[in-house]
Amino acid sequence: MIDKKMLESLDTKEKEFFKQTLEGLIEQTYAVEKEYKELSNSYNNLQNFLKQIVESLPNAIWVIEDSGDIFLQNSEAKKSKGLINHLDINKKNYEIEYNNIYYLIKINSAYGKKIISATDITQEKRSERLASMGQIAAHLSHEIRNPIGSVSLIASTLYKKVEEKNKPLVSEIRKAIWRVERIIKATLLFTKGVSINKSKFFIDSLVDDLNLAISYYSYSKNIKIDFDFPKIVIEADFDLLSIVLQNFIFNAIDAIEDDKSENGFITLSFKQESTKNIFEILDSAPQIENKNILYEPFKTTKTKGHGLGLALSLEIIKAHNADIVLLDNKKGFNIIF
Numbered sequence: 466m467i468d469k470k471m472l473e474s475l476d477t478k479e480k481e482f483f484k485q486t487l488e489g490l491i492e493q494t495y496a497v498e499k500e501y502k503e504l505s506n507s508y509n510n511l512q513n514f515l516k517q518i519v520e521s522l523p524n525a526i527w528v529i530e531d532s533g534d535i536f537l538q539n540s541e542a543k544k545s546k547g548l549i550n551h552l553d554i555n556k557k558n559y560e561i562e563y564n565n566i567y568y569l570i571k572i573n574s575a576y577g578k579k580i581i582s583a584t585d586i587t588q589e590k591r592s593e594r595l596a597s598m599g600q601i602a603a604h605l606s607h608e609i610r611n612p613i614g615s616v617s618l619i620a621s622t623l624y625k626k627v628e629e630k631n632k633p634l635v636s637e638i639r640k641a642i643w644r645v646e647r648i649i650k651a652t653l654l655f656t657k658g659v660s661i662n663k664s665k666f667f668i669d670s671l672v673d674d675l676n677l678a679i680s681y682y683s684y685s686k687n688i689k690i691d692f693d694f695p696k697i698v699i700e701a702d703f704d705l706l707s708i709v710l711q712n713f714i715f716n717a718i719d720a721i722e723d724d725k726s727e728n729g730f731i732t733l734s735f736k737q738e739s740t741k742n743i744f745e746i747l748d749s750a751p752q753i754e755n756k757n758i759l760y761e762p763f764k765t766t767k768t769k770g771h772g773l774g775l776a777l778s779l780e781i782i783k784a785h786n787a788d789i790v791l792l793d794n795k796k797g798f799n800i801i802f
Contacts, residue, residue: 522539524583526538526541526542526582526583527542527549528578545568545583552570552572556572557573558572567590568586569586609645613646613649616642620639620642640681640682640683641683644681651774654708654777659780660784661701663701663702666701667696668735669694669695669696671706674707675692675710675714675733684718688728688729689728689731690732691730691732691733692732692733699802708777708781709800712775716775717729721749724750724751726749729749730748731747731748741801741802743799743800743802744799744800744802746799747795787800787801788800789801
């Protein structure tokens with residue numbers, strides 16, 4: 466507070482000097498206040514920018530205080546509820562499985578805080594497992610192919626020579642061998658990769674090939690299988706497309722076999738809509754329950770099967786630049802070219 470008596474005792478020149486000094490101090494105060502506001506805004510903008518960076522990261526991020534309290538986390542971290550409580554923050558880099566999801570955990574320390582990153586590596590783990598399983602399956606298929614080929618030749622010779630009453634038994638042996646040969650072919654095709662060889666052919670020419678395959682497939686129930694294929698020309702890989710349709714037919718047969726009903730039906734039809742060619746496969750089996758593993762290799766919910774049918778079918782159809790659609794309103798699939 467300024468002393469009034471002291472101010473009155475000053476002469477004119479001293480008062481002017483005091484006034485200028487006071488004005489300078491006020492201007493400096495305003496300048497400092499302005500600079501403080503600018504620094505405060507810059508700090509807030511930097512904080513918001515850092516939060517946006519953390520939020521944009523695809524992995525879960527936590528910043529933890531020394532006390533264990535969460536200083537900052539992004540939305541991915543919030544989705545992974547409970548994961549933070551299962552982490553060992555004294556380690557730096559490690560993997561952990563939580564709720565059937567594999568995470569790669571990385572932990573760093575800075576400014577008295579721990580920065581924790583959790584990256585979902587489930588797909589990479591699945592790919593590694595599939596690659597390993599594929600290598601084993603390919604090796605086994607190569608080893609089995611030659612002896613199975615010999616057994617198949619012997620069974621065909623035996624079928625011609627046995628008495629008529631024993632032919633049904635040999636026929637069942639041939640069907641079993643055909644099924645093994647088909648599994649070997651599918652496994653090798655899946656592990657080596659699909660390469661298509663397109664040609665033009667009539668749709669209805671597939672029927673004979675499919676009926677021959679069905680004749681080798683064993684099933685016990687009364688299943689009616691109908692084809693509605695018009696005499697229309699399409700361009701595709703005949704052999705691979707036949708394999709795809711066989712896979713859908715055999716899957717439908719297996720599903721009907723697993724059902725309680727003693728009868729069933731499977732219908733395959735073809736139609737053209739605008740520029741699209743559509744195969745529709747319908748059957749009387751119950752709806753598919755676990756759709757998440759539908760196209761996952763080596764996984765199946767059936768009592769029969771090796772889990773490659775739909776995975777290989779999808780790979781073949783994708784190679785044709787086409788797509789497979791699971792129908793919602795009825796049990797079946799559309800293959801759309």
